[in-house]
Amino acid sequence: MKWDIENKILIPFMILIILPILIIGIVSYWNGYQLLLNNKIKEVENNLHEDMLLIDKINEDARKNDILIDLAKDKAINYFIDLNKAGIIILQNNEVILNNLDDNEAFAKSLFNKAIKSKKETYINDDVLFIYKTYDKWNWKIGYGLYKNIFTNELVEFQKNTILIAIIFLVFSMQATIFISHNLSRPIKKLAEICNKIGKGNLKEKINIDREDEIGILADAFNNMVRKLEKNTKKLLEMKKFNEDILRSISIGIMTMDKKGRILSINQAGERLLKYSTNSREQREAFRKKIMDQLTETLFNEESKNEILVLNKMEDGNKLYFDVTTSLLRNKNKKINGAICSFSDITKRKRIENNIERINRLTSVGQLAAGLAHEIRNPLAGMKMSIQVLKSRLCKQNDKSNLNLFNGTLYEIDRLNNLITELLDFAKPHQPKYEMTNILEILNKSLELTKKDINEKDIKTNIHVETHNISIFVDKAQIEQVFINIIRNAVNAMNIKGVLNITINTTIREKINFLRIIFHDNGCGIKQENIDKIFNPFFTTDPQGTGLGLSVVHKLVIENNGEIEVQSVVGKGTKFIIKFPIFGGELSEEKNINN
Ligand SMILES: Nc1ncnc2c1ncn2[C@@H]1O[C@H](COP(=O)(O)OP(=O)(O)O)[C@@H](O)[C@H]1O
Ligand SMILES: [Mg+2]
Secondary structure (H helix, E strand, O other), X not given: OOOOHHHHHHHHHHHHHHHHHHHHHHHHHHHHHHHHXXXXXXXXXXXXXHHHHHHHHHHHHHHHOOOOHHHHHHHHHHHHHHHOOOOEEEEEOOEEEEEOOOOOHHHHHHHHHHHHHOOOXXXXXXOEEEEEEEEOOOOEEEEEEEXXXXXXXXXXXXXXXXXXXXXXXXXXXXXHHHHHHHHHHHHHHHHHHHHHHHHOOOOOOOOOOOOOOHHHHHHHHHHHHHHHHHHHHHHHHHHHHHHHHHHHHOOOEEEEEEOOOOEEEEOHHHHHHHHHOOOOHHHHHHHHHHHHHHHHHHHHHOOOEEEEEEEEOOOOOOEEEEEEEEEEEEOOOOOEEEEEEEEEEOHHHHHHHHHHHHHHHHHHHHHHHHHHHHHHHHHHHHHHHHHHHHHHHHOOOOOHHXXXXXXXXXXXXXXXXXXXXXXXXXXXXXXXXXXEEEHHHHHHHHHHHOHHHHHHOEEXXXXXXXXXXXXXXXXXXXXXXXXXXXHHHHHHHOOOEEEEEEEEEEEEEOOEEEEEEEEEEOOOOOOHHHHOOXXXXXXXXXXXXXXXXXXXXXXXXXXXXXXXXXXXXXXXXXXXXEEEEOOOHHHHHHHHHHO
C-alpha cells in the first residue's frame, strides 16, 4: 500500500502518542495492582497472625481449665463462623472443617495441596491469592483464599479517574495529530496537484497558500517559478511560431532528414512544389526520389551538394528547372543530426538566362552575318549576271537539259540572295519606333500579307478577341514581322488542311496587365527534344527553311518588352503565346532613350 503524505505524518504521530499513553497506563495499572496485591497479602497475613494468636489463646485457656481439646476447637470454629470471616478455610487432618471461600470443597482442598507443593505459604495463581499457616498443636491448617477479580474491580474503581483522563488525553491528542497532519499535508498535496497540472501544460495555475512559514515561502517561490516558466514558454512558443512562419512563408522548399534516412519535416512550399510542380505522376515521383537520393548521398558522403534538376512540366514540352541543394544538419556542437535540402523553382531565372544566352548568340551571329553578307552578295550578283548572260548565249529554246541546269543555278543563287537579305535584316541594328498600336490591325495586315501561303493550303483562320484593351506600345513593323513569321511557320507545320486559331486576351501577373496573343495551330507539333532549340538561329527541320524566322521573332518580342512561350504536342499542334505589358509605355520610352 502506498501511503499519502497525510498518513505518513498521521500514523507515526499516532503511534508516538498512543504508545506512551498505553505504556504509562499499563505500568501504572500494574503498579497499582502490585500494590493492592501486596496490601492484600499483608492484610491476610495479619488476619492469619491474629487467628493463630486467637487459636493459641483458646488452646492455652482449655489446657489451663482442663477443657477438652475438641470443645476448644468447636469454640474456635464457632468464633470464626460468628465473625463470618470471608475466604477462610480450615483443614484438620486433610479434612475441611470450615470453608468460607467456595462451596466446592475439593477446590478448597486443592488450594492447600498446591500451596504445600510449592513449598510456600503464599500461593498465587491466575484466579486466586491463597495464604495459609499450620497450627501443629491441633493439626490444623488455616488458610485464606481471595478471588483476584474482587480486587481487580476494586483497582478499576480506584483508577477510574486516571483511565478517564488518559482517554480524554488520547482523544485530544489524536484530534491534534489529525489536525496537524492535515494542516501540514494540505499545502504539500496542493503543491503536488498543481505540479501535476503544470506538467500537463496548464501554466495559468497558481498556488494560493497564505502562510508565513517555509511552506508559504515554498509556495511563493513555486508561483514565481511558474510565472517565469510561463514567460519563457511563451517566448519559446513565439520563437517557434516565428520560425514556422518563416518556413511557411518562404517560397523555397525545405525538407529535413534524420540520420536514419527518415523524413523529419517538410515546409508548405516544399509540399506545394512536390505536389503541383508537374502534371505527371512519374515526374513527381522522380522529383521526390531525386531529393531523397541527394539527401542520402549528402548524409553518406558528409558533404553538401548542389544540382539542377530538370522536369518536363506537361506534355507540351515546357521544362521546369529546380535548384536542389543539400547539406548536413548539425547542432550547436557540430554533431551531425541529419541532412537538410532546400529546393526552389528556378524556371523563370533559367528562362531569362536562356534568353540572354540566345540574344548573345544572336548578336554574334548577326555580326558575323553582316560581315559575310556584303562579301558574298557582290560576287553573287556578278555570278547571277554571268549565268544569265551564259544562259541567253548558250541555250536554245529546245535545249531543255541545259536550260534546267541554268534555271536551277539561278534559283539557288536567288535562294542564297534571300538568305543573305534575311541575314542582313536580322543583323541590322534596328531602332524600334514605339507607338500606341492596335494589335488587331497588325494581325489583320499580317494575315493579309500571308494570304497567299494560307490559301495555297486549305487553312481556316479564326480570330477571337476577348478584350477591349487591344492597344499596346510597340514598334508596328517589328510586331508585324513577328506575326508573319509565326503564321508562316504554322502554315508550314500543317498538311493540306488545318485551322489556325488566334486569340487576343489579357492576363495579370505580378500586378501587371499583359495583352496576350495566342497562335494555336493544329499542325504537326514540335518534338520535345527540339522545343528548347527552335529559337536558336539556323535551327530548322524544314529542308527549305533558314532557321532564322523564330530567332528574329524572339529578338523582336524581347526588344518590344514582350515575352514569348511555346507549348506543343506532337501530332496535335502548337501554341505560341506572346505577351506585351499593357502599361509598358514608360518603360519602352525609357529604353528608347537609352538606346
Ligand atoms: N507552328 C509550328 N509547328 C511545328 N513546328 C514549328 C512551328 N513553328 C516552328 N516550328 C519548328 O521550328 C523550326 C524553326 O523555325 P524557324 O526559326 O521559323 O525556321 P524555319 O521556318 O526556317 O525552319 C522549324 O523548322 C520547325 O521545326
Ligand atoms: Mg520559319
